[in-house]
């Protein structure tokens with residue numbers, strides 16, 4: 556089954572959106588396989604966003620991610636990478652549809668509350684980076700009520 560890496564950024568934690576965001580993934584029917592509240596250091600944030608290191612917003616992005624605790628999660632389910640990105644909404648909250656997390660809770664691109672892996676390959680790398688000790692192997696008893 557496909558997995559994705561989702562992170563509630565420091566603004567999402569400070570603004571008390573952790574329960575709301577987890578609830579959206581849970582109610583959709585995805586399964587939580589890893590969850591931790593943690594602060595990350597600069598080198599770790601730079602590694603997570605290594606693909607964006609040449610972008611003009613990179614330093615500000617790293618400062619943002621290390622500015623407070625984040626909630627790192629692994630969610631599992633059918634097409635969870637693509638569907639997770641839809642639940643999150645467009646990168647720029649001005650363009651995120653209402654009903655998406657960024658559309659409902661964010662205004663500025665540099666404070667857009669949440670991260671989600673953009674492909675199965677990035678998810679694999681990000682999960683390995685954030686959960687080096689692995690995740691929790693379990694299956695929800697609701698599985699047959701969510702999957703045909």
Ligand code: UDP
Pocket residue numbers: 607612616645646664665666667669670671673
């Ligand atoms: N970002 C920014 N300014 C930009 C583009 C991106 O501050 O012009 C930040 C924003 O927080 C975004 C993150 O950099 O979520 C990573 O950018 P990416 O293009 O990967 O967007 P995402 O995958 O998060 O939607």
Ligand code: MG
Pocket residue numbers: 671673
């Ligand atoms: Mg991205």
